[in-house]
Amino acid sequence: MNNAFDDMILNVTDTTTEPEDYAGKDGLLYCGKCHKPKEAYFPEGKTLFGRDRHPAECECQRASREEREKAIRHREHLQTVDRLKEKGFxxxxxxxxxxxxxxxxxxxxxxxxxxxxxxxxxxxxxxxxxxxxxxxxxxxxxxxxxxxxxxxxxxxxxxxxxxxxxxxxxxxxxxxxxxxxxxxxxxxxxxxxxxxxxxxxxxxxxxxxxxxxxxxxxxxxxxxxxxxxxxxxxxxxxxxxxxxxxxxxxxxxxxxxxxxxxxxxxxxxxxxxxxxxx
Missing domain, CATH: 3.40.50.300 (P-loop containing nucleotide triphosphate hydrolases)
Known part of the structure; x- marks a missing residue:
């Protein structure tokens, strides 16, 4: 496996941390704002490239993602309506x-x-x-x-x-x-x-x-x-x-x-x- 592919896999399995984040009693990384885990263990002790955990969405990340997706849907809706009115009137x-x-x-x-x-x-x-x-x-x-x-x-x-x-x-x-x-x-x-x-x-x-x-x-x-x-x-x-x-x-x-x-x-x-x- 080449180094570029290895780096891509590691980036996918890596968790983004913020200064206020902290390690919980279960060993997982927790969000310092919403206090929800930003990681989860692979099931049944499985690992991927030597890692036993993968990134997970905390409440802050989920809310941010949903807000971005909502903005994208709204922009696409406005573009669709504009096309319909340009063509229909x-x-x-x-x-x-x-x-x-x-x-x-x-x-x-x-x-x-x-x-x-x-x-x-x-x-x-x-x-x-x-x-x-x-x-x-x-x-x-x-x-x-x-x-x-x-x-x-x-x-x-x-x-x-x-x-x-x-x-x-x-x-x-x-x-x-x-x-x-x-x-x-x-x-x-x-x-x-x-x-x-x-x-x-x-x-x-x-x-x-x-x-x-x-x-x-x-x-x-x-x-x-x-x-x-x-x-x-x-x-x-x-x-x-x-x-x-x-x-x-x-x-x-x-x-x-x-x-x-x-x-x-x-x-x-x-x-x-x-x-x-x-």
Missing amino acids: TDRSMRAWTFENDNGRTPQMKYARHYVEHWEEMKADNTGYLLWGGVGTGKSYFAGCIANALMEKEISVCMTNFSAILNDLKSGFDDKNAYIGQLCRYPLLIIDDFGMERDTSYGLEQLYNVIDSRYRSRKPLIVTTNLTLQELQNPEDTAHSRIYDRVLEMCVPVHFSGESYRKEQAQARIEKFRERLQ
Whole structure:
């Protein structure tokens, strides 16, 4: 056996000592802080390279190791969440759409929390939400809270809109089926501003392909829309009917009513500006 290997074995079987450590009545080295042994005898009088003992973790060493491992796990978790959000959001501002940042003015938010808390059931039942109501009533923020909360649990989510999907299909992806299949691999797909896409035959066909593929994959879908439930239930033609029917079958409607937050914020900025002038 060469000297390098001998040294490695000796280092493995050697115990790290501190000035306050002491020898116990059993001949083992004890930690001077927690007073637990830092060594243990080999069983049945066995030895290794002439040594009858091997290093053991005292309470201090165990606590220090667990703290290091916890820090490593936390760092890896943050890196995973960051990758999920980088990939899953089309806009970085969506990262701020969280339960923690909620202003408490949306009574429907309880349904978002319920969805996250019961995610496994929602996923198993292929249950999504149809968030419908006027502009600026908090639908997109509601969906973003669900997306962020699930990503924090290291669950992959894609939150996008059909304009972005259509641009991808037209520009960067030759294999449209592969791209749609990629969307269907996400455990949760969120389509924001549903119904705002251009009513071209190509656009409607691609929208149907995405919705139908998601339906067939048996994975939940959340959509936000400014359309009314009546408009969705009474489409103007067959092309829209087959799309809306799929959405209504997959998603539980949640109505958002009230004044537009955006209008309120705009009015508040105007009032603040007037106060400065005065």
